[in-house]
Amino acid sequence: MTTTQTFGELDHPSRLLMGPGPINVHPRVLRAMSVQLLGQFDPEFTGYMNETMALYRQVFQTQNRWTFLIDGTSRAAIEAALVSVLAPGDDVVVVNAGRFGLLLSEIAQRCDAKVTTVEGEWGKVVDPQAVEDAVKRVRPRLVACVHGDTSTTMAQPIAAIGEICQRYDALLYVDATATIGGMSTPVDAWRADIVTGGLQKCLGGPSGSGPITISDRAAEHINGRKHVEAGIATAGSVAGNGRRIASNYFDLAMIMDYWSDKRLNHHTEAASMLYAARECARVVLEEGLQARFARHAQAGAAVVAGVEAMGLSVYGDKAHKMTNVTAVVIPPGVDGDRVRARMRTDFEIEIGTAFGPLAGKVWRIGAMGVNARKHAVLTTLAALEAVLRGEGYGFTAGAGVDAALGVFS
Amino acid sequence: MTTTQTFGELDHPSRLLMGPGPINVHPRVLRAMSVQLLGQFDPEFTGYMNETMALYRQVFQTQNRWTFLIDGTSRAAIEAALVSVLAPGDDVVVVNAGRFGLLLSEIAQRCDAKVTTVEGEWGKVVDPQAVEDAVKRVRPRLVACVHGDTSTTMAQPIAAIGEICQRYDALLYVDATATIGGMSTPVDAWRADIVTGGLQKCLGGPSGSGPITISDRAAEHINGRKHVEAGIATAGSVAGNGRRIASNYFDLAMIMDYWSDKRLNHHTEAASMLYAARECARVVLEEGLQARFARHAQAGAAVVAGVEAMGLSVYGDKAHKMTNVTAVVIPPGVDGDRVRARMRTDFEIEIGTAFGPLAGKVWRIGAMGVNARKHAVLTTLAALEAVLRGEGYGFTAGAGVDAALGVFS
Numbered sequence: 001m002t003t004t005q006t007f008g009e010l011d012h013p014s015r016l017l018m019g020p021g022p023i024n025v026h027p028r029v030l031r032a033m034s035v036q037l038l039g040q041f042d043p044e045f046t047g048y049m050n051e052t053m054a055l056y057r058q059v060f061q062t063q064n065r066w067t068f069l070i071d072g073t074s075r076a077a078i079e080a081a082l083v084s085v086l087a088p089g090d091d092v093v094v095v096n097a098g099r100f101g102l103l104l105s106e107i108a109q110r111c112d113a114k115v116t117t118v119e120g121e122w123g124k125v126v127d128p129q130a131v132e133d134a135v136k137r138v139r140p141r142l143v144a145c146v147h148g149d150t151s152t153t154m155a156q157p158i159a160a161i162g163e164i165c166q167r168y169d170a171l172l173y174v175d176a177t178a179t180i181g182g183m184s185t186p187v188d189a190w191r192a193d194i195v196t197g198g199l200q201k202c203l204g205g206p207s208g209s210g211p212i213t214i215s216d217r218a219a220e221h222i223n224g225r226k227h228v229e230a231g232i233a234t235a236g237s238v239a240g241n242g243r244r245i246a247s248n249y250f251d252l253a254m255i256m257d258y259w260s261d262k263r264l265n266h267h268t269e270a271a272s273m274l275y276a277a278r279e280c281a282r283v284v285l286e287e288g289l290q291a292r293f294a295r296h297a298q299a300g301a302a303v304v305a306g307v308e309a310m311g312l313s314v315y316g317d318k319a320h321k322m323t324n325v326t327a328v329v330i331p332p333g334v335d336g337d338r339v340r341a342r343m344r345t346d347f348e349i350e351i352g353t354a355f356g357p358l359a360g361k362v363w364r365i366g367a368m369g370v371n372a373r374k375h376a377v378l379t380t381l382a383a384l385e386a387v388l389r390g391e392g393y394g395f396t397a398g399a400g401v402d403a404a405l406g407v408f409s
Numbered sequence: 410m411t412t413t414q415t416f417g418e419l420d421h422p423s424r425l426l427m428g429p430g431p432i433n434v435h436p437r438v439l440r441a442m443s444v445q446l447l448g449q450f451d452p453e454f455t456g457y458m459n460e461t462m463a464l465y466r467q468v469f470q471t472q473n474r475w476t477f478l479i480d481g482t483s484r485a486a487i488e489a490a491l492v493s494v495l496a497p498g499d500d501v502v503v504v505n506a507g508r509f510g511l512l513l514s515e516i517a518q519r520c521d522a523k524v525t526t527v528e529g530e531w532g533k534v535v536d537p538q539a540v541e542d543a544v545k546r547v548r549p550r551l552v553a554c555v556h557g558d559t560s561t562t563m564a565q566p567i568a569a570i571g572e573i574c575q576r577y578d579a580l581l582y583v584d585a586t587a588t589i590g591g592m593s594t595p596v597d598a599w600r601a602d603i604v605t606g607g608l609q610k611c612l613g614g615p616s617g618s619g620p621i622t623i624s625d626r627a628a629e630h631i632n633g634r635k636h637v638e639a640g641i642a643t644a645g646s647v648a649g650n651g652r653r654i655a656s657n658y659f660d661l662a663m664i665m666d667y668w669s670d671k672r673l674n675h676h677t678e679a680a681s682m683l684y685a686a687r688e689c690a691r692v693v694l695e696e697g698l699q700a701r702f703a704r705h706a707q708a709g710a711a712v713v714a715g716v717e718a719m720g721l722s723v724y725g726d727k728a729h730k731m732t733n734v735t736a737v738v739i740p741p742g743v744d745g746d747r748v749r750a751r752m753r754t755d756f757e758i759e760i761g762t763a764f765g766p767l768a769g770k771v772w773r774i775g776a777m778g779v780n781a782r783k784h785a786v787l788t789t790l791a792a793l794e795a796v797l798r799g800e801g802y803g804f805t806a807g808a809g810v811d812a813a814l815g816v817f818s
Contacts, residue, residue: 036424039759207676208480267485268430272681272682279419282415
């Protein structure tokens with residue numbers, strides 16, 4: 001038989017998470033997850049589902065009826081969007097200038113869609129004209145784009161792409177995982193059809209629930225592919241004529257039925273994560289979207305001012321930089337991983353590493369959710385100063401913290 | 410703009426959940442979810458991941474190296490298993506005698522597999538000889554089977570099917586969502602290749618994390634289909650020759666890389682749900698598997714004794730009934746939905762309704778996890794007695810509770 005192994009209670013240091021996410025969860029959200037369950041069809045629980053829909057309409061700045069949660073991480077919500085829209089052979093144009101643009105291509109390829117990418121340089125945003133050229137040539141079913149790609153820290157302007165999609169009658173999908181709740185993601189003003197998020201960045205929750213919003217025209221397309229599963233089909237079940245969606249778990253047509261008054265059983269809703277998502281939205285809306293975006297912008301500006309005052313450079317096109325995460329170029333002669341390790345072991349602060357072409361070249365410092373605040377930014381900069389001094393990197397002691405303080409005052 | 414709508418804190422009655430799941434979460438698991446996060450590659454966090462693997466090996470009674478969590482509900486884990494094994498055109502034999510057997514067929518069809526079903530009558534288990542006949546004829550890549558199907562309350566004996574799969578060199582997948590942690594699910598003794606579960610039944614947690622275990626031979630097959638995504642591929646990435654897995658999120662080859670020492674980034678682990686899953690397993694193993702199975706068996710026997718003493722009949726083949734859930738035939742002249750509503754509104758107790766051919770015909774009463782205990786069973790029976798009296802159903806008052814008490818003493 002198996003060896004008996006026992007482990008103790010969760011018991012780890014309190015760590016300040018200043019990477020690109022996950023970040024520290026708001027204490028109210030932690031408490032919401034410790035609330036006891038209800039049955040999934042209890043009127044109180046379906047009431048919470050409806051409230052969650054109403055809350056996320058406000059977070060997404062949309063009137064979309066179909067605004068709810070996917071039970072999985074932000075990546076699950078992305079896949080639900082793409083697999084529910086794209087049938088094999090459908091054309092999709094993917095705007096790609098970072099790791100998460102690559103992810104959209106990768107998922108679309110697995111849908112057996114015909115993928116055309118509009119490639120941008122890492123550290124810059126993509127010219128809408130290049131997107132229009134591709135859309136005009138391909139006339140795709142869908143254009144897919146990342147709003148804020150944390151791999152490069154660039155925030156792609158979406159409205160211009162939304163306008164192109166309207167003009168060429170393409171659906172627009174936007175991955176707003178890394179910006180929702182921290183930068184404005186005005187779904188209706190963008191004219192985006194499907195937008196997805198995640199809790200673990202600016203919304204200040206844990207990974208594991210993916211908010212999604214779907215326009216009526218996208219819902220109509222998706223419902224045209226509906227095939228109700230045999231276990232719950234009844235004489236009254238309505239099926240579409242389109243090709244069946246390749247995933248059961250991510251079949252948005254069935255998931256919409258579950259979140260509608262029909263309450264047609266699909267999965268068993270992940271109740272504790274719904275409690276978390278609901279509380280994240282309540283915290284965000286009580287603060288107010290504009291105040292929250294301003295707070296993230298200020299904290300991001302303070303990080304930039306601080307690292308620049310230390311003689312470090314910020315990576316990428318600053319005109320289009322995400323407010324909530326900053327990529328800092330690792331100076332010559334400094335071991336980036338050793339700095340991160342000392343930040344963690346000496347100060348219990350996490351800053352992020354990087355992927356692909358930027359691996360070993362930049363640190364990524366996030367200031368998101370509950371950590372997009374003065375004390376978190378100042379403490380992080382003070383720690384970074386001390387560690388860099390220890391590594392022999394020369395700069396004026398105190399300059400980083402003072403510059404950041406200046407932004408806050 | 411959107412209308413402003415605000416909602417208050419989570420504030421609902423404390424309800425005893427005695428349906429087929431979800432059930433009340435163990436208080437220790439609720440507390441674990443309120444613990445603050447760590448970064449996903451923090452050594453403490455990857456340590457928790459490794460501990461969770463070791464804990465679930467013991468829960469699954471297996472030596473399988475590849476034992477971890479899928480970030481989604483139990484249905485997500487089922488889909489991950491099927492889509493990672495089955496390429497389009499692969500033959501699969503599905504053992505089907507309930508709603509969740511139908512679900513396996515449904516998901517396998519969406520994988521474009523060739524599905525052969527061995528159909529059993531609802532309320533009975535399937536004869537292994539029928540499975541062998543189908544396997545001999547079809548020579549499938551995979552046999553897929555539900556262990557405990559809550560729609561019928563039947564527990565299919567798995568060992569005989571495991572032996573058939575060995576003999577005909579087929580992989581065996583078992584859905585143990587409704588039994589894991591409550592009835593024995595001896596993965597290695599069954600000779601099952603992939604087994605999945607969920608937290609929300611006998612493990613006493615919330616829905617939203619799906620434990621999975623994978624044999625070496627199944628892992629070898631799945632890794633033969635590996636295609637590392639472009640965003641994280643390096644010169645050293647190893648890709649297989651098989652047809653790429655149709656899902657990115659459910660690509661077990663990539664998820665195994667994430668849970669291995671390589672820590673190749675896939676999703677951002679749903680940390681709070683991992684905390685929950687880890688604590689569920691700790692609670693289960695501290696009690697001891699055999700003691701826990703016995704406790705569920707006793708509680709189930711008490712439910713049966715109680716309802717029978719009230720003159721009600723238990724649905725299905727009692728020789729193969731799951732211990733943790735009991736389907737009770739709704740007597741003539743009694744409105745099943747009204748009884749459930751009164752149980753809820755007068756006693757704050759939830760019992761379950763039924764699906765498909767059993768809709769309106771049976772109630773399903775679960776006694777699982779923290780609720781597989783004397784007080785929960787007795788309280789439920791006392792409430793059911795009172796409600797049935799109110800509905801004019803005739804029986805000896807007190808008979809149900811007394812019979813159940815007899816089982817516990």
